[in-house]
Amino acid sequence: MVMQHQQVANRVDIVKERLSFLVQYLRNPKEVGALLPSGSPLANIMTREIDTRNAPVLELGPGTGSFTRAILARGIKPQDLTMVETNSEFCSLLQRDFPGAHVHCMNAADISKQDLFGGRKVGAVVSGVPFLLLQPAEAKAILKAVFEVMHPDAALYQVTYGFTAPFPREVLRALDLTATHAGRTLRNAPPASCYRLKRRSASSARH
Ligand SMILES: C[S@@+](CC[C@H](N)C(=O)[O-])C[C@H]1O[C@@H](n2cnc3c(N)ncnc32)[C@H](O)[C@@H]1O
Numbered sequence: 001m002v003m004q005h006q007q008v009a010n011r012v013d014i015v016k017e018r019l020s021f022l023v024q025y026l027r028n029p030k031e032v033g034a035l036l037p038s039g040s041p042l043a044n045i046m047t048r049e050i051d052t053r054n055a056p057v058l059e060l061g062p063g064t065g066s067f068t069r070a071i072l073a074r075g076i077k078p079q080d081l082t083m084v085e086t087n088s089e090f091c092s093l094l095q096r097d098f099p100g101a102h103v104h105c106m107n108a109a110d111i112s113k114q115d116l117f118g119g120r121k122v123g124a125v126v127s128g129v130p131f132l133l134l135q136p137a138e139a140k141a142i143l144k145a146v147f148e149v150m151h152p153d154a155a156l157y158q159v160t161y162g163f164t165a166p167f168p169r170e171v172l173r174a175l176d177l178t179a180t181h182a183g184r185t186l187r188n189a190p191p192a193s194c195y196r197l198k199r200r201s202a203s204s205a206r207h
Contacts, residue, residue: 043067054123056117
């Protein structure tokens with residue numbers, strides 16, 4: 001009986017999360033970029049190369065926290081997780097649901113303008129930002145800022161509903177970055193892939 005109540009409560013939470021995501025999508029389709037939050041099979045793919053050695057971890061565009069839960073399940077402590085999200089409704093939900101983690105309600109393009117990580121370099125970035133909907137200049141500003149705060153050997157894990165990496169080629173060339181496919185699942189609505197973005201060579205980070 002207690003088990004049944006717990007299952008019903010979990011189901012209600014999932015429906016609430018989907019509804020709040022849908023409402024935000026209808027208000028800001030270009031910003032939110034998806035009708036529904038990602039499911040756990042995709043969250044597993046997005047975080048499977050992350051463990052405690054990658055702390056601190058940065059998450060961009062966490063929405064309602066699908067990838068956040070998976071990052072914490074990989075052993076990253078809440079205090080070693082920083083989330084950057086533009087949507088103020090999502091920011092309030094994230095602050096409520098992930099106590100101890102750092103939530104910044106700001107544009108990912110601005111992350112290198114202040115010290116968000118206590119002087120440490122970020123060991124991995126997980127991104128839900130809808131790069132396919134961004135202008136090349138916006139994509140470039142975000143990637144430039146991300147690679148400034150990241151450890152030279154670290155990777156950014158990017159979700160996409162497309163069949164290629166969602167970054168403009170000229171931006172990857174200009175920043176000397178390379179994208180590789182890191183997994184795909186059909187068990188998501190819509191089916192989605194993860195791309196791993198790294199510096200072409202660690203030495204290019206120092207130039
Ligand atoms: C497709 S949703 C992904 C949400 C969540 N990661 C998931 O997979 O369910 C994109 C998220 O990125 C956020 N976002 C869009 N542009 C952003 C930006 N420039 N900086 C930070 N967050 C941004 C949106 O508000 C939204 O929460």
